[in-house]
Amino acid sequence: DVKVTQSSRYLVKRTGEKVFLECVQDMDHENMFWYRQDPGLGLRLIYFSYDVKMKEKGDIPEGYSVSREKKERFSLILESASTNQTSMYLCASRDRFGYTFGSGTRLTVV
Amino acid sequence: QKEVEQDPGPLSVPEGAIVSLNCTYSNSAFQYFMWYRQYSRKGPELLMYTYSSGNKEDGRFTAQVDKSSKYISLFIRDSQPSDSATYLCAMTVGSGGSNYKLTFGKGTLLTVNP
Numbered sequence: 001d002v003k004v005t006q007s008s009r010y011l012v013k014r015t016g017e018k019v020f021l022e023c024v025q026d027m028d029h030e031n032m033f034w035y036r037q038d039p040g041l042g043l044r045l046i047y048f049s050y051d052v053k054m055k056e057k058g059d060i061p062e063g064y065s066v067s068r069e070k071k072e073r074f075s076l077i078l079e080s081a082s083t084n085q086t087s088m089y090l091c092a093s094r095d096r097f098g099y100t101f102g103s104g105t106r107l108t109v110v
Numbered sequence: 111q112k113e114v115e116q117d118p119g120p121l122s123v124p125e126g127a128i129v130s131l132n133c134t135y136s137n138s139a140f141q142y143f144m145w146y147r148q149y150s151r152k153g154p155e156l157l158m159y160t161y162s163s164g165n166k167e168d169g170r171f172t173a174q175v176d177k178s179s180k181y182i183s184l185f186i187r188d189s190q191p192s193d194s195a196t197y198l199c200a201m202t203v204g205s206g207g208s209n210y211k212l213t214f215g216k217g218t219l220l221t222v223n224p
Contacts, residue, residue, distance in 0.1 A: 004153075033211075040118075040216070042215065042217060043154075043198070045211060058211070090153050090154070092153075094212075098142075098144045098156045098159050098200070099144075099146075099154075099200075099212060100156070101146075101153030101154050101155065103153050104152070
């Protein structure tokens with residue numbers, strides 16, 4: 001089974017901090033994604049990458065950046081965390097049959 | 111009009127009931143359709159994947175696609191308390207480049223009562 005591992009389940013950060021969310025997949029997938037999930041708003045795509053060092057903005061990229069230096073790892077960076085970035089963050093990788101998601105990181109910015 | 115519409119519920123049914131979950135979409139270019147199940151505080155997991163119009167069955171689950179009406183459904187037979195979760199529909203236009211992006215419905219919260 002494909003495994004997508006997110007490094008932290010719960011994080012609490014202070015406003016203004018730089019935050020790194022890490023995601024690793026073990027199946028050599030080319031495509032990886034970062035979503036945030038909020039009640040009533042569903043899943044919203046932040047960034048995705050279809051190859052090493054390739055990235056594309058999703059629907060809500062403002063305040064975020066990403067890094068993909070190796071195929072298996074896709075990092076989401078909050079340059080200066082704000083309280084409106086408190087959310088559940090989900091990483092996914094994709095093969096032809098759909099996405100495999102990680103368990104999510106619940107980030108609270110105080 | 112949103113690309114994918116899904117009734118958020120909540121939907122509450124007794125154990126053993128047949129459950130029907132639905133999504134409509136506006137983009138006729140969508141070709142691949144998926145249903146995900148998400149338990150509380152977990153990531154979504156792929157439940158069903160289908161490409162063509164018609165029905166696809168997997169155990170107690172049946173996915174139905176009607177491309178002419180831009181309507182997809184997920185049926186759960188003999189529902190169990192363990193089916194209590196949020197169900198998300200998702201779809202994509204195809205493979206290659208940015209077409210790998212899935213578009214999700216907002217999810218329907220289902221509770222199956224013992």
